[in-house]
């Protein structure tokens with residue numbers, strides 16, 4: 413892991429801008445064959461790993477855990493994870509709930525809850541261990557020029573990097589997307605997610621709860637015994653009001669809306685995340701592709717954003733490996749078009765699904781609330797449909 417100021421152009425095969433969860437996983441997958449990879453991030457590891465930086469956990473799907481196993485990362489993460497054995501979806505306007513069980517998933521956990529800090533820590537360690545990955549921080553790309561045989565990026569410290577392929581993994585406000593001239597469309601939900609951790613009186617039994625309230629979805633995700641991570645999405649004005657409450661008052665508000673885990677006590681500060689969905693028109697430009705939130709930021713309602721990104725990374729790594737083995741230019745138009753084609757269906761369906769869920773469950777109509785309740789009861793008894801949705805949530809068979 414180095415921070416460099418040399419002026420001689422640095423040559424590499426793949427330049428990944430953004431060493432977040434998705435960019436980091438891509439680096440690890442690509443490093444399995446002798447490609448030279450440079451990862452540039454505008455934040456230094458100390459800043460990213462600071463306890464106040466990110467309070468989120470990620471619900472890593474079963475499918476994503478298999479991707480991380482391929483790069484020997486999962487074995488290191490496993491001790492820090494809590495398995496999800498059931499998912500319960502409910503709404504405040506009716507007593508019924510939709511229930512997904514790991515029995516519908518050949519007995520595997522449906523996913524795992526993992527602290528973002530643990531994931532980032534393990535990715536830094538992996539990048540530092542691999543000789544063919546070089547991490548450059550804290551710098552960003554100021555200028556991007558593509559040539560017939562390579563792409564040239566100028567960093568904020570003046571360093572020039574020449575690569576066959578540049579990957580924008582720099583999150584939902586992607587600078588690379590902008591530099592590559594890829595237009596995007598943003599849908600504002602006018603909602604903010606409040607993220608915190610709680611201790612509760614009753615056990616969670618490894619259940620991930622998604623409880624829909626008229627003001628937005630409230631999720632309780634199991635972490636250690638009698639502890640859960642909370643993601644409460646609320647209209648902006650409600651979020652501001654809730655944020656002004658004391659820790660005890662906030663815990664009471666949570667308890668009123670979600671009494672199933674008994675008495676709640678907050679065990680961390682509260683973080684705020686404004687919510688929007690961003691969808692670019694394309695996922696590629698000349699010698700450039702987008703992955704992760706740079707390519708599709710979605711509402712966190714179903715905990716699928718990072719999982720979608722890990723599947724981008726997996727698809728791209730497979731195509732790059734195939735091309736490199738055959739001696740084909742890895743930044744070639746055919747390779748990048750193939751990547752875009754293979755990812756479009758998954759990205760479009762997940763974006764529509766999460767957006768549809770938010771709109772469907774926030775609609776105030778009582779008829780619709782009744783129909784949602786009936787729909788959930790119906791899915792519970794139609795085993796093939798329930799199994800299909802379970803596999804979708806697990807990120808397999810997509």
Ligand SMILES: Cc1cc2nc3c(=O)[nH]c(=O)nc-3n(C[C@H](O)[C@H](O)[C@H](O)COP(=O)(O)OP(=O)(O)OC[C@H]3O[C@@H](n4cnc5c(N)ncnc54)[C@H](O)[C@@H]3O)c2cc1C
Nearest residue numbers: 430432433434454471552582583704705715716717718719
């Ligand atoms: C409240 C909340 C809960 C969520 N829960 C889940 C969940 O349970 N499961 C799930 O799958 N998803 C979840 N998500 C979504 C998930 O967090 C994102 O999809 C995921 O972080 C995307 O990873 P990424 O690496 O693409 O982008 P990011 O996490 O945004 O990382 C981008 C990286 O690029 C760097 N960067 C940014 N700009 C620049 C620049 N100009 N130059 C250089 N580097 C730059 C950043 O420092 C960072 O390291 C949640 C989201 C929210 C808001």
